[in-house]
Amino acid sequence: MKNTSLCEHIGEQISGFLDGELSQQESQRVSVHLSQCESCSQTYEQLKQIQGAVSQAYYPNMEQQKMNAVLQDLTSKRMFDFAWFAIVSGVLISVVFGVYHFWLDSSIPLYSKVVMSLIWGGGIGLFLTVLRQRLIISKTDKYNKVDL
Amino acid sequence: MQDTLAKVTQGAFKLALQILGQTADAQDVLQDSVSIAIVHKSAPKSSSVDFKPWFYRVVRNKSIDKLREQKRHQSDEFDDHVDHELDSKLALDPEQAAETTQLNLKIKAALAVLPQQQRELVLLKDYHQMSYLEIAEVLDIPKGTVMSGLHRARLALKTLLTETVGD
Structure with a gap:
């Protein structure tokens, strides 16, 4: 059966069908068309063959020794990230724990709790403000990659 | 996890090789790209699923940069690969090897023209x-x-x- 307008319409969807990238409805439509149109189904079969051949094409791996050296760089970055995460979460947990115990401790008078909290809260607040500014500058500073 | 990462980097190496045609160039590109992955602030973690397309993109762009830089033909290295490959496959099954290699050659030649x-x-x-x-x-x-x-x-x-x- 020859149906040129429909064939044209199906066109690139043959590739989408081959790659399993169509919606269920589209894929059903293509499947029905392929069963009825000899020319499109022939194209489909040829493209499938080519796909198989390309997937089997031979390209050598990078030498294992060199690859290992490269991978080590990447893994050490992961270790670096993990170490930072561990430090930051450790500090956070101990701060929360410390504050909790400080406020629940009945041997410390209320006024000293308030005064200590103000001093420490202010200090941490200042630190965070400066840190935030520094982070913003480091991200937007167009000269930060210039080696002096 | 290490295996998945190794697969991504080997795949990326082959992409560089497919674009550049020369093993040494592809290795340089991979090394450069890993350095970028380490220092770049927006790089996805190497353990996340976003890493593969991100890393491939870096490798692809680096390869094209290198290609532009050189603008030289790759036919010599291409022949080297084929010889090497033919040797290793002949050892397994001569008849089948000849057939596979021929198809492989044809595909690669056709791809090179695209x-x-x-x-x-x-x-x-x-x-x-x-x-x-x-x-x-x-x-x-x-x-x-x-x-x-x-x-x-x-x-x-x-x-x-x-x-x-x-x-």
């Missing part, structure tokens, strides 16, 4: 088994154009291959 982006589309999909979404990310094109571009590339490849068979 325009750069068509070649990349076919290789990223059929060799690297990436999804359309990932391909769009690697090539920095809209996802909607992947299917049409890929189909055109495959049709061109089909014509090239039928021409060679006809000779």
